[in-house]
């Protein structure tokens with residue numbers, strides 16, 4: 043896995059999702075993101091996954107998900 | 121701005137559901153957005169245009185409107201939804217604002233606003249999945265708590281990514297101060313919005329959206345996002361808030377100056393809460409912070425401030441959930457409760473049963489004082505000893521209010537009616553603003569009190585209230601909280617920035633109020649322009665803020681007889697001074713307070729009775745509103 047998430051730091055805000063969709067499509071749509079974040083409201087747990095559409099932000103200076111994670115919870119190795 | 125000047129950012133539709141007829145339709149957002157941008161201002165516009173003054177909150181004709189902000193689902197801190205309706209307490213404008221992940225989902229489903237009218241014959245919920253919108257049978261949900269409702273809907277719909285806004289048993293029973301809960305934790309609390317939802321037989325709104333929000337100017341948007349993120353990161357309060365939450369940063373230190381300013385003790389008998397109690401409630405080793413397991417964030421929020429707590433020992437072992445805010449501490453001091461486990465439990469129970477925290481705490485504090493004075497006894501309370509500091513009794517009382525059991529039925533009616541029924545002079549200490557219970561401080565921080573007292577939506581501290589000392593108000597400004605003279609200007613500024621925050625849907629803790637306190641109106645303008653392709657300036661946004669506030673003032677003018685009297689602090693705070701602590705002797709001195717109010721009216725363009733002037737509305741291009749008010753005899757010519 044080229045992307046690592048620090049579960050302790052992750053607040054479940056989903057900024058990574060929307061910025062990922064912006065990278066791919068130039069619009070905002072969590073459903074069109076490579077990364078998905080799921081909050082379980084009953085337990086406060088936050089789950090995540092990255093699917094095969096992730097291109098590690100090819101063509102961008104920095105990976106958008108990492109850049110816009112305000113909690114420093116994501117690290118992308120490329 | 122013309123409707124076709126908006127090139128991005130809108131979901132596009134305003135969804136309209138009539139529960140009486142079952143009719144579902146939608147119309148375009150753009151014509152509204154071109155005038156009012158989004159969020160609360162559009163909600164206010166629709167309420168003013170479509171509701172007759174004689175409509176009561178409980179009538180099917182009352183509208184319940186959910187309006188996501190223009191930057192909700194897009195901008196940092198853009199998580200918020202404004203819920204507007206007729207206020208169950210004042211009969212005027214009702215409004216509550218909520219974060220979480222509901223508003224963004226509504227927008228991804230294609231709707232900026234949801235307007236609910238009518239009343240269903242039997243309990244229903246609304247299921248919104250992109251284009252598919254259905255009114256569904258909710259008998260299997262009726263009687264369930266908010267927590268159960270979310271779980272049952274996830275099951276029934278087979279998707280746990282569905283966002284749920286729902287009422288609990290309190291809203292079903294039309295307890296006046298009922299909330300609408302989102303994501304099991306975030307409350308649209310004020311104005312009795314959950315009570316209105318209950319009166320419509322609407323148990324929940326469940327939404328799932330997989331659509332897109334367009335960005336008109338990608339480069340400008342990216343720049344504005346980068347600037348916003350930089351400001352959030354540079355703010356010295358961001359990281360502490362992310363790690364420890366707001367209450368966990370400021371109030372673990374019992375000597376933090378805010379402790380002396382913000383907290384009302386024992387239903388307003390004093391405005392000073394003893395150091396030992398502060399320590400007991402908030403110290404990191406054994407107080408409320410000790411039970412914090414995690415901090416969570418609302419949608420796309422860089423300042424995540426929401427604690428998830430879990431009690432792992434003692435009488436409340438096993439209680440867990442999200443929620444413990446500064447309002448929780450305000451509620452604790454009102455009741456003199458220093459027991460952290462009982463306070464966490466009571467607070468989460470309010471969410472679970474669908475009761476607004478300020479309402480439940482305010483009504484309970486009144487009941488505790490009635491108990492102290494012998495107006496209520498253990499016979500009336502089914503054995504609950506409502507003695508100051510008794511947290512276990514609060515847990516019991518919350519349940520009674522939500523289910524309208526015994527004395528809870530009296531409290532469910534709100535402060536004015538409850539005090540009228542009980543008598544014995546209890547109206548004097550039924551602390552309320554325009555009929556809504558209030559747990560806010562008035563006597564020490566004058567700017568805070570001025571904002572609460574004059575709020576068009578019946579109290580609460582988000583319509584201009586501030587402290588000074590750099591923590592609230594224009595960045596860098598420092599002023600004495602307890603003086604009168606300079607407050608009108610600051611309060612008006614803060615009230616206007618809040619208008620813009622409710623229009624854009626950006627959280628005040630990311631914005632201009634407190635918390636991370638990072639973004640300003642210029643940032644909102646840059647974000648809006650990047651997203652929508654518009655060219656609005658900071659000054660134009662501030663003017664829009666004035667217009668938005670004038671919509672609510674107009675609504676109140678047409679729908680109520682409220683006047684200057686209703687903009688004064690509760691009587692107790694004018695008569696009784698603070699009894700102890702560093703601000704001993706402070707109160708709302710009627711003459712000085714009156715002069716402050718005069719000045720506050722003046723800068724808003726109101727007359728000395730608090731009525732809008734024709735010239736004020738004309739200057740805001742609101743001649744139609746002026747005409748309506750003139751016809752009703754409510755305009756100052």
Ligand code: SF4
Pocket residue numbers: 047051052053054055056057058059079107110111112113114115116
């Ligand atoms: S942006 Fe960071 S904190 Fe937010 S959900 Fe993604 S990984 Fe978690």
Ligand code: SF4
Pocket residue numbers: 061062063065075076077092095096097098099100105106107108118
């Ligand atoms: S690296 Fe880029 S494409 Fe991959 S998940 Fe992050 S934002 Fe999406």
Ligand code: SF4
Pocket residue numbers: 197199219220416417418419421422423424425426627628629630635
């Ligand atoms: S600052 Fe707190 S309340 Fe505001 S949007 Fe972020 S997490 Fe939600």
